[in-house]
Amino acid sequence: MSIDLADLDFWRRPLKERHEAFARLRQLDRPMFFPEKKIPFLRSGAGFYALVRHADVVEASRNAKVFSSEPAVTNPEPPGWVKHVFGESMVNLDDPRHARLRRIVTRSFSPRMLGNLQNDIDAACTRIVDDVVAKGPGDFVGQVAARLPIHVICDMMGIPPQYRAKVHEHVDVSTAYTGVRPSLLRSVALAGQNMLALLALQRLVIKLGHERQREPAGDLVSLLVNANPDGERLTDKELGSFFALLLVAGNETARNTMAHGIKLLTDHPAQRELLLGDFDAHIGGAIEEMVRHVSPIIQFRRTVTEDYELRGLHLKKGDKVVLFYGSANRDESVFPDPDAFDITRDTKPHVGFGGPGPHFCLGANLARQEMRSMFRELFTRLPEIRTVGEPELLLSNFDNSVRTQRFTSGFTS
Numbered sequence: 001m002s003i004d005l006a007d008l009d010f011w012r013r014p015l016k017e018r019h020e021a022f023a024r025l026r027q028l029d030r031p032m033f034f035p036e037k038k039i040p041f042l043r044s045g046a047g048f049y050a051l052v053r054h055a056d057v058v059e060a061s062r063n064a065k066v067f068s069s070e071p072a073v074t075n076p077e078p079p080g081w082v083k084h085v086f087g088e089s090m091v092n093l094d095d096p097r098h099a100r101l102r103r104i105v106t107r108s109f110s111p112r113m114l115g116n117l118q119n120d121i122d123a124a125c126t127r128i129v130d131d132v133v134a135k136g137p138g139d140f141v142g143q144v145a146a147r148l149p150i151h152v153i154c155d156m157m158g159i160p161p162q163y164r165a166k167v168h169e170h171v172d173v174s175t176a177y178t179g180v181r182p183s184l185l186r187s188v189a190l191a192g193q194n195m196l197a198l199l200a201l202q203r204l205v206i207k208l209g210h211e212r213q214r215e216p217a218g219d220l221v222s223l224l225v226n227a228n229p230d231g232e233r234l235t236d237k238e239l240g241s242f243f244a245l246l247l248v249a250g251n252e253t254a255r256n257t258m259a260h261g262i263k264l265l266t267d268h269p270a271q272r273e274l275l276l277g278d279f280d281a282h283i284g285g286a287i288e289e290m291v292r293h294v295s296p297i298i299q300f301r302r303t304v305t306e307d308y309e310l311r312g313l314h315l316k317k318g319d320k321v322v323l324f325y326g327s328a329n330r331d332e333s334v335f336p337d338p339d340a341f342d343i344t345r346d347t348k349p350h351v352g353f354g355g356p357g358p359h360f361c362l363g364a365n366l367a368r369q370e371m372r373s374m375f376r377e378l379f380t381r382l383p384e385i386r387t388v389g390e391p392e393l394l395l396s397n398f399d400n401s402v403r404t405q406r407f408t409s410g411f412t413s
């Protein structure tokens, strides 16, 4: 079986085959180079080196001066409109611009601010499970996993109730284009809708920002648009990009981890029993193991800023490297028996939230908090909940997305 990570057909292969391919790549002495394919409407470069070992992903994440996040972290090079929408977004910037944005928004993710959100998160989980009980189980993604993260982001930002339906609608459209492109015509149509939806979201939050400048409320938008003690605040464009980033980074990731997570617990009854036997003792480990095992984000890219030697490989300025988180998370030299799902393993070094370094996931603790509340509510009220059959997965080389997953709750009303 030949392996070509730049070929979209590779990402259509069954998950098991892809894991086997990455296991073979990890055995190579050096990171392998993959020439890029010509994709209509996307600028293609020479290609990229695939960083598939844990140590290599950690080294590149840590050394952000050499492994730059500019001009963008997606691969292949995104079209111009993506840069327009996400251009001022911290994930695509290096210091000092990255550090400035991160400084302004970090306060909103402090343990105190997250603590204030706990009641809201619990109440949202209760409502979601109330609806499952009332309507009966069907699709876990639509009824459970997709509902919580977007709700939490809107609550956090302080999006007023009258704006929420529009936000949901735009987010649904904007995330429809993360998969492998189905056909040229369809991809152009989807990209157009995607861009318009993201721009509409930005306009909406910028309008809200102006309102909050006139009349601050105790929400995140108010904090971001009014000067902090150091006199710093986000510009309109930066606020728009930040909101779009939160919705893209914090929505699908948490939702997909929950959807894959419930399936993993169904497929591994002994692990499920262990968790339900002492939820508080095991839920922390279970969540980290889900993130490791699933690796919701498949890859992010870096561009090399100066000549550099990585594991015997001579990288030149301008070379691209792609960090394959799922492969690093199954590196057998760090995680014994890496394909096994074991909620008691030491997952400390996993890179599902990114490697150690300045871009480490800003929302990691929020995601943990959401998943802990959701699983607690589900297993307390529906202890027989289990998935049925296989999930319908989205074809993607970027995120491990679940479209639908049938489930049963064992609950008879």
Ligand code: HEM
Binding pocket: 061, 069, 073, 090, 091, 092, 102, 153, 245, 246, 249, 250, 251, 253, 254, 257, 291, 295, 296, 297, 300, 325, 351, 352, 353, 354, 355, 358, 359, 360, 361, 362, 363, 364, 366, 367
């Ligand atoms: C299981 C859930 C999640 C996973 C697996 C995940 C994964 C990641 C990864 C791999 C990165 C690193 C990007 C890089 O190194 O270039 C990242 C960054 C980021 N994440 Fe998450 N994420 C999750 C949830 C969230 C949530 C809930 C939010 C916020 C609501 C969020 C906001 C962000 C932001 C703003 C960044 C950019 C940080 C920076 O560039 O400084 N994420 N995430």
